[in-house]
Amino acid sequence: MDIKIIHRYDVSPPANSVPATALPLTFFDIPWLLCRPVQRLFFYDFPQSPPSFAHTTLSLLVRSLSLCLRRFFPFAANLVLPLAPPQEPYILYSDGDSLCLTVAESAASFAELVSDEARDATLIHPLVPQLPPPRASDSARVGPLMAVQVTLFPNEGICIGVQFLHVAADGRSFNHFMKSWASIHRSRGDPTCTDLDESSPFHDREVIKDPNGLKTTLLKDWWNCVGSSPTRSPSKARLAVADKVRVTLVLGKDRINRLKAQVLSQLKNDDIGSESEPIHLSTFVVACAFIWVCIIKSKDEEHERRDQTSSESGNNELCYFCFLADCRDRLEYSIPSTYFGNYLDICILSEKRNTLLGKSGVSHAARAIGARVKEVKTGGGLRGAAEWITGYAVADNGDLVTVAGSPRLKVYDTDFGWGRPTKSHVAHVDTSGVITLALAECRNGDGGVEVGLALPKVCMEKLVPLLEKGLK
Numbered sequence: 001m002d003i004k005i006i007h008r009y010d011v012s013p014p015a016n017s018v019p020a021t022a023l024p025l026t027f028f029d030i031p032w033l034l035c036r037p038v039q040r041l042f043f044y045d046f047p048q049s050p051p052s053f054a055h056t057t058l059s060l061l062v063r064s065l066s067l068c069l070r071r072f073f074p075f076a077a078n079l080v081l082p083l084a085p086p087q088e089p090y091i092l093y094s095d096g097d098s099l100c101l102t103v104a105e106s107a108a109s110f111a112e113l114v115s116d117e118a119r120d121a122t123l124i125h126p127l128v129p130q131l132p133p134p135r136a137s138d139s140a141r142v143g144p145l146m147a148v149q150v151t152l153f154p155n156e157g158i159c160i161g162v163q164f165l166h167v168a169a170d171g172r173s174f175n176h177f178m179k180s181w182a183s184i185h186r187s188r189g190d191p192t193c194t195d196l197d198e199s200s201p202f203h204d205r206e207v208i209k210d211p212n213g214l215k216t217t218l219l220k221d222w223w224n225c226v227g228s229s230p231t232r233s234p235s236k237a238r239l240a241v242a243d244k245v246r247v248t249l250v251l252g253k254d255r256i257n258r259l260k261a262q263v264l265s266q267l268k269n270d271d272i273g274s275e276s277e278p279i280h281l282s283t284f285v286v287a288c289a290f291i292w293v294c295i296i297k298s299k300d301e302e303h304e305r306r307d308q309t310s311s312e313s314g315n316n317e318l319c320y321f322c323f324l325a326d327c328r329d330r331l332e333y334s335i336p337s338t339y340f341g342n343y344l345d346i347c348i349l350s351e352k353r354n355t356l357l358g359k360s361g362v363s364h365a366a367r368a369i370g371a372r373v374k375e376v377k378t379g380g381g382l383r384g385a386a387e388w389i390t391g392y393a394v395a396d397n398g399d400l401v402t403v404a405g406s407p408r409l410k411v412y413d414t415d416f417g418w419g420r421p422t423k424s425h426v427a428h429v430d431t432s433g434v435i436t437l438a439l440a441e442c443r444n445g446d447g448g449v450e451v452g453l454a455l456p457k458v459c460m461e462k463l464v465p466l467l468e469k470g471l472k
Helices: 032-033 050-056 060-071 121-127 171-184 213-227 233-242 253-269 283-298 300-306 310-317 353-357 361-380 385-398 456-469
Strands: 003-011 021-024 040-045 078-082 092-093 100-105 140-144 146-153 157-162 245-250 319-328 342-354 399-403 421-426 435-441 449-456
Touching: 003 060, 032 213, 032 385, 040 171, 050 060, 060 100, 060 146, 060 171, 060 449, 100 121, 121 146, 121 233, 121 245, 146 456, 157 171, 157 399, 171 342, 245 253, 245 283, 245 456, 253 283, 253 361, 283 300, 283 319, 283 353, 283 449, 283 456, 319 353, 319 361, 319 385, 342 353, 342 361, 342 385, 353 361, 361 435, 421 435
Parallel strands: 100 146, 319 399, 399 435
Antiparallel strands: 003 100, 021 092, 040 157, 040 421, 078 092, 078 140, 146 157, 245 449, 319 342, 435 449
16 A cells, blocks of 8 residues: 655643653553554544645644543653563653654555455555654663554545554553544544543552562563563564455344354253353354354364374364453452553463364353353452463464454444544454454444454465354
């Protein structure tokens, strides 16, 4: 895609509106130091010409972003990474700190970019802003936490692309920021529109309790992983996208209900439905179970070739599934619902490959995922938190599928005054070394889900027919 850079702005909160602030990382934040940056794209129908955009929209986008950063100042701050223990990483905001806002123009096909059909994964990545590299400073590396890019497709649409470090915020906090920015822009720059509803972000990290010393354990594991180089090279991420195609699978409410009925029927046939504890079978659970099993089936030929000398060991090989659960109202102590940072339980499951490949594979997967979701909801969050880093490393060496996003985040409610997004993509699923499902609610609001994923072309050609067959 040809991108023409129009201008770059350094956008700060209004002068003297935010005091210098150092935010320590909690044990919820530490694992995300190892995570690639989050990349989210919001597409809107926007039939404006470049001159009209420059005169009527651009200045308001910049001003509303500045006003929003007054409340969400960590996104204008820097991550300070020490080069050696025992120093700890932290977030530092100083007056005048800013994020980079890039304004660009593209002649690419807007309709193709918002399509659900399979297409070259590289197409959307010029719309992702680049995070400036960290710089050396006093025995540490200091780098920005967020960058934004606004790309105009003349007389067709507009894309707002954001890249940020997960260590600063989880999906709920990020979407709080995006909806607040959109609200200020929609109100023509009135910052009080987000103050009246008591929705200001809560930044005090003292509300996080750590009686078991998880932060110390996770920091030690992080240092063991990064050694003397606590930064990542972006070149590997670019290479990972080169041979992939991405597709959006839409599971409407009717399809979800049929999948639920199929799972319940199979559990009953297997005499599992008679258990005293009923299965937790939400839209999230059944969608993840169905796609996880289809992915394992699409990779079965590869495993058969690899394991032909030892089919038994291949069948007993573990397949892993990782999803995140918001813990804001699920631990023994409460925190404000607008807490800004990370407050996620990292849930890692494993099942034998031959179990997932069996006739009841989807039902077994749904039972396992549902049981873990139910455990978190009933006070079992943080089980295994001390192994968040080491356990993920073990799973990453096997067959691992992860989940990004959630239908609960309501990304399609992010309205800048141009209406609901035409499409929203999670771009970083293309760069992940593992298969990642990007979940969101269906744009049409029917109660279903959209699932974005990216795979090498050969793998996608095997997976899509399995998904279609399963849905029939």
